[in-house]
Amino acid sequence: MITMSSIRRDWFGNIRADVLSGIVVALALIPEAIGFSVIAGVDPKVGLYASVVIACVIAFTGGRPAMISAATASTAVLMTGLVRDHGIQYLFAATILMGVIQIIAGLLKLGRLMRFVSQSVMTGFVNALAILIFLAQLPQLLNVPPATYGLIAVGLAIIYILPRFTKVIPSPLVAIAVLTMVAFFFHFDVRTVADLGELPSTLPSLGLPDVPWTLETLQILLPVSLTLAAVGLLESLLTAQIVDDLTDTPSNKNRESMGQGVANMASAVFGGMGGCAMIGQSIINVTSGGRGRLSSLVAGVFLLILLVSLQGLLAIVPVAALTAVMIMVSINTFSWQSVIKLRVNPWQSSIVMLATVATVVVTSDLAKGVLVGVLLSGVFFAGKVSRLSRVTSTLSPDGLTRTYAVEGQVFFASAATFTEAVDLIEPVERIVIDVGAAHFWDISAVGALDRIVLKGRARGKIMEVAGLNAASATMVERFATHDKVAP
Structure with missing residues (x-):
């Protein structure tokens, strides 16, 4: 239930940390949004607009404060065929339908299905995402100028050492600022955000998709929208559970389902692609001190300011700075204890965790990995219970x-x-x-x-x-x- 006390807590209980962590997240969203746009086969502005709108809307409609939602790889890979065969307007229409389906899922309280995801599957999900986040940084580590490695090393040093002296400003934000100044003043020949793709310089415009609203169009959109909705909800609810554990606070999974739907519909009418929760950016937000809805709103608003008003400053940010932040996210996300516990946990739990990791990493499909993990958990549980008769x-x-x-x-x-x-x-x-x-x-x-x-x-x-x-x-x-x- 939404009360005045919950509103004060979620919006005004952690203002300084939420604002600073939101700024860090905004910077970390840029290379991801551009990369996911390329995966989906659309202009970079489609992913960037989506990240702005989804982050802002979910701050008000979501059920998990401090969780960051934006354009994601898991949904982008599902859009390629639709964009190729029918064009971007059909993608916007599919995203609206995706949102409707997610709202219906929330009304039907399908968030309760999360109770069937075992801890082993959750651990495998987290570890797989950590590996995927690191693998996504490899293009920024291979065949690059030597200065890139130096900047990344300095960035990681700042990120991990600075918190020992002060936590007033999130260390990832300090690392990005320092590396940007170093690369600019010393004229290092390294890739910058401007090299990732063309950045939009205008506000997104409002409008409905230009598609024929017919039964034939629905037949084209429905299979894609159902898949997008399912994958988006799966990743969002799993990420919400992870943030619950990190912050030791509960969240409303059914409200989150509906909130994701509203955010995706808003993204589509402003020219953005569909998205969902992002574990990497959510980890950045939480570890930087973000706890409230304000952090998500600041991330979206500051990203828009960067794109429209501070594009010149944004363009000179070295990609190495953002890579250092994402490597930190990968390291912090991975459950290192799970490796140690492989020898002491029941073998069935270890197999479920490893199978989930392997499936996600090999297929780059979170839904398949979680499905394999849940099925294996069910099989092992059924076998165990059957032996009790x-x-x-x-x-x-x-x-x-x-x-x-x-x-x-x-x-x-x-x-x-x-x-x-x-x-x-x-x-x-x-x-x-x-x-x-x-x-x-x-x-x-x-x-x-x-x-x-x-x-x-x-x-x-x-x-x-x-x-x-x-x-x-x-x-x-x-x-x-x-x-x-x-x-």
Whole structure:
């Protein structure tokens, strides 16, 4: 619930640190936005405008203060085909539809699905992103003038050493300022922001996409928009959880879903591409002291000021300065403890984490990596729970009745064990299936019970099921067939 106290806390509780951290984030957004525009096959201004609008809007509509959202690689790679085949106006229309879908997801409270993402998947997600962030800096480290390496080394030294003496100004901001002055006054032959691509010099204009609003257009847009919405929400909600942990504060995941939708719709009508939360820039914001919504708003507003009013100053910022900041982000993002714990954690958890990392790094697709991790977590969990069930049996003194006592959870992973444990060939007249200490979870469990009872009857035995609890009895009553067939 939004209250006056929450508004004061989110907007005015950390003003100085939020403003300074927002400035650092604005600078760090520039090379990313330009690079993601290239990936999507659009003009650099499309990614830069998107970053401005999304950062500003999400500051008001999002559910996770201090998290930074803008144009991202995970969504940019999904836009290439649409832009190539239909043009940029269709991209704007797809982004609007993407926003609508995300708003609907928030209204349906799909943020609750985050509870199914295990800690191992989260760790793998974080580590994979750290690796991808570092790999993205390689073009700035290969085949560059020697001065570049010196500037990066000095930048990293400032970033890590300055906080030992003072934290009044975020060390990444100091590093960017110092390296810019050094490169400018000493005339170092290094790449600058101006070399990354043409920077826009005017404000974005407002307007709806110029596409035919027909069913055929919807058929073109819907598959792309659904994918963009899903990937954007996945990365945003996972990043929100990471920022929750870093700041030890909760967030409203359903509000974040709707906020992302509103921000993407706003981006599209101002000529921007779709985006989502950015873990790298969010880490920069948090480690620089950002805690409130003001930090995100400052990032968007200051980026716009840089593009429109301070373009000359922005153009001389050396790329090496921004590379140093992103290397810091990569180092700080990676969970180094997870490497140490590989030997002590359960092997299943380690496999889930490594599989998530490998899938994301190989495919550069966060959604696929998380999907693989969640599926593996589910498989391992099902296997573990299935081993907690057991079946024991006793024979009556007269040798005519065999009672099977079923204990634990009966579901798709343990149903086969349940079926195999009941011997229908044994020469007894009556078989009792005592499930008083068991619970039936799904139709696989009910189907196993059906097979046992019907096969036993086919062999001329009296079959009896005893001890069903209320929930299991409801399942059996709805889905079983043995009680609807005459013995």
